[in-house]
Amino acid sequence: MSFLFAFINYKTNIMNIKNVTVIGTGVLGTQIAYQIAFCGYKVTVYDVTQKNLDNAKVRFKELGEIYKKDIAATNEQVDFAISNISYSLDLAEAVKDADLTSESIPESLDIKKDFYTQLSKVAKPDAIFTTNSSTLLPSKMAGSVEKPERFLALHFANNIWKQNIGEVMGHAGTDPKIFNAVLDFAKSIRMVPIAIHKEQPGYIVNSLQVPFLNAAIDLYAGGVADPETIDKTWMIGLNAVKGPFASIDIIGLTTLYNVTKLRAESGDEKAAIAVQVLKDNFIDKNKLGIATGEGFYKYPNPRYMDPDFLK
Ligand code: NAD
Numbered sequence: 001m002s003f004l005f006a007f008i009n010y011k012t013n014i015m016n017i018k019n020v021t022v023i024g025t026g027v028l029g030t031q032i033a034y035q036i037a038f039c040g041y042k043v044t045v046y047d048v049t050q051k052n053l054d055n056a057k058v059r060f061k062e063l064g065e066i067y068k069k070d071i072a073a074t075n076e077q078v079d080f081a082i083s084n085i086s087y088s089l090d091l092a093e094a095v096k097d098a099d100l101t102s103e104s105i106p107e108s109l110d111i112k113k114d115f116y117t118q119l120s121k122v123a124k125p126d127a128i129f130t131t132n133s134s135t136l137l138p139s140k141m142a143g144s145v146e147k148p149e150r151f152l153a154l155h156f157a158n159n160i161w162k163q164n165i166g167e168v169m170g171h172a173g174t175d176p177k178i179f180n181a182v183l184d185f186a187k188s189i190r191m192v193p194i195a196i197h198k199e200q201p202g203y204i205v206n207s208l209q210v211p212f213l214n215a216a217i218d219l220y221a222g223g224v225a226d227p228e229t230i231d232k233t234w235m236i237g238l239n240a241v242k243g244p245f246a247s248i249d250i251i252g253l254t255t256l257y258n259v260t261k262l263r264a265e266s267g268d269e270k271a272a273i274a275v276q277v278l279k280d281n282f283i284d285k286n287k288l289g290i291a292t293g294e295g296f297y298k299y300p301n302p303r304y305m306d307p308d309f310l311k
Helices: 002-014 028-036 051-069 075-085 090-096 109-122 138-144 176-188 203-222 227-238 244-249 253-265 269-283
Strands: 019-023 041-045 085-088 100-103 128-131 153-156 165-169 192-196
Touching: 002 138, 002 176, 019 028, 019 109, 028 051, 028 075, 028 100, 028 153, 028 192, 041 090, 051 085, 051 100, 075 085, 075 138, 075 192, 085 128, 085 203, 085 227, 090 109, 100 109, 128 244, 138 153, 153 176, 165 176, 203 227, 203 244, 203 253, 244 253, 253 269
Parallel strands: 019 041, 019 100, 041 085, 100 128, 128 153, 165 192
Antiparallel strands: 153 165
């Protein structure tokens, strides 16, 4: 009986997350902060310059409009989200009440390690630290965290409000209770929590997606078929709404180009050919995907959305 009481008490304590600090207010940090505030938590956002915080404020307004359009959010919900957000340029001030932190700073191991050393000095002793890093494994950063058992990844997808997965992945030293608490937290902010039980570069989504996109690039650059034919084949054959090249346009050609360059540098001959094809036909011509109005398709009305495309 007393064990049960202790357990319930522990669970209540561990899930007593009220205040969240989001570190870094770039592409993903703003989305994460807004989503968490939208779900009723008090959120402090922290970045290194006032300009970034000012930009974040503008972005939150834009996200409100997007939420109204995409998920039928009401004016009250949007105002509520904004009212839950405060801003800080001082790390110690930003995290003084944080029960959980969500970090979205640049994808550099040195920057992240340095940040976690600083954060460990000023955060509450029982705070949970989460990273949104897409490619750096938690175990690579855990050595810079004072309480590594309270550190793990909570990884979001771009367009968090509709592509709402929260991939939760610890390192070998993460406390299982913290892992479960973060799964619960992810659910509470309307993510579908995805438990990843072993460190895996790329989590689940990118472990599946990256080889798929690499294969598409190699088929095209190797002269096997053109991008529209490859997309069409995938869409009809797998009953999919879009093919790999439509996805690359969304992600951005620059990212795919960088990934292909890394593959080429590791000795992959197909990738070496693909690097040149991508550079000559897309990168040098500023056809970088939706962001520049053209990539493999022209926007706003890409061919793959044409009803005749699959005929
Ligand atoms: P971004 O460049 O848009 O934003 C990074 C922000 O961090 C900037 O506002 C920058 O000023 C700030 N920053 C830099 N150093 C800082 C520090 N020491 N303390 C606080 N803030 C600092 O980057 P992003 O695309 O939002 O990516 C951030 C993280 O999220 C990366 O780890 C990335 O892997 C991950 N992620 C990105 C995406 C994506 O689609 N962009 C998706 C999932 C995960």
